[in-house]
């Protein structure tokens with residue numbers, strides 16, 4: 001996707017360090033002591049959301065002229081990793097929100113930017129990204145949700161599912177069909193900002209293996225009316241393009257989350273392996289454990305390097321679907337492997353609900369599914385390899 005280079009594509013290192021330190025302090029003081037309890041209860045972290053508003057996280061990547069922090073994506077990835085080292089679910093609350101904001105910033109009309117971005121930056125209006133339907137996830141061109149023009153409005157019918165922030169968010173970017181006859185179908189797809197109101201129904205809260213605390217919902221629309229001025233960019237037929245552009249940032253975000261989860265798994269294993277003793281010595285002195293720790297640490301470093309490469313390309317306005325795909329694929333697999341290895345290193349305690357390792361083990365699989373499955377990432381990477389290296 002061609003993009004303008006981001007105006008702030010580098011932050012002064014001292015400024016970045018101060019910002020990351022503030023985030024760290026919040027995570028250690030206000031998140032870490034409560035994360036396990038809230039996660040086990042699958043309770044929405046209301047207080048933390050208010051704290052996130054004050055920290056400016058809902059406007060992290062929104063330009064300053066619309067009230068956001070205007071951070072480069074590289075800095076944003078470091079924030080996301082830090083948050084996920086402590087509790088991955090929190091990053092989900094601002095991730096799809098910021099994907100929607102980036103979509104509006106890139107593809108929206110000036111009037112839409114003025115209307116939505118300042119409220120989004122403050123966290124007063126929090127957005128969900130609603131692409132997936134019961135019969136269409138990877139194959140987005142298979143969606144059925146329909147929007148029909150009626151005067152100055154569109155009338156929407158259909159169902160979206162697995163929508164993060166679907167319950168506690170205030171609006172959703174809805175991918176719909178405006179021309180069901182279009183071929184290929186993507187040419188007949190459009191994206192609307194749908195604010196909650198009559199006809200916009202949260203029909204079900206979905207129960208999950210992990211990633212608890214954040215709401216995942218099924219949303220039903222039956223005659224919901226959205227003003228035509230909420231059509232992103234004001235022109236029909238661009239919805240698929242809007243979605244694909246948004247997913248580039250989404251994949252970098254998932255990759256950064258994965259680095260956080262992979263690193264947390266490593267650090268917990270490292271601590272535990274120095275304390276737990278068997279056969280007269282700490283288990284970190286047994287070669288089998290040493291091999292695991294070395295592999296885990298190498299995965300974290302490699303995943304981090306791929307994330308930084310993708311973020312730098314994004315900030316420079318370069319096409320980065322291959323870089324984002326590689327980072328997402330490698331880092332999420334690293335999170336899966338590290339959480340499983342950390343669990344093994346903890347022995348029975350890894351299976352206990354008193355240690356956070358079991359949570360990392362339940363959270364990690366989502367990273368291989370969300371923002372495009374890892375099967376699809378490899379297909380995207382391979383297609384790009386061929387396109388960039390013609391025979």
Ligand SMILES: Cc1cc2nc3c(=O)[nH]c(=O)nc-3n(C[C@H](O)[C@H](O)[C@H](O)COP(=O)(O)OP(=O)(O)OC[C@H]3O[C@@H](n4cnc5c(N)ncnc54)[C@H](O)[C@@H]3O)c2cc1C
Nearest residue numbers: 129130131132136137138139162163164370371372373375
């Ligand atoms: C906790 C959670 C939160 C989510 N949040 C959101 C959200 O906020 N908004 C949203 O819109 N969606 C969200 N999703 C949905 C997610 O994006 C989809 O689950 C994902 O895109 C995969 O779609 P699917 O589940 O329909 O799987 P399917 O598309 O049915 O795929 C099933 C399997 O087939 C493979 N596959 C499919 N097509 C191909 C192909 N062409 N080649 C090779 N393999 C293929 C897939 O890789 C997968 O292994 C969320 C999902 C979860 C679990």
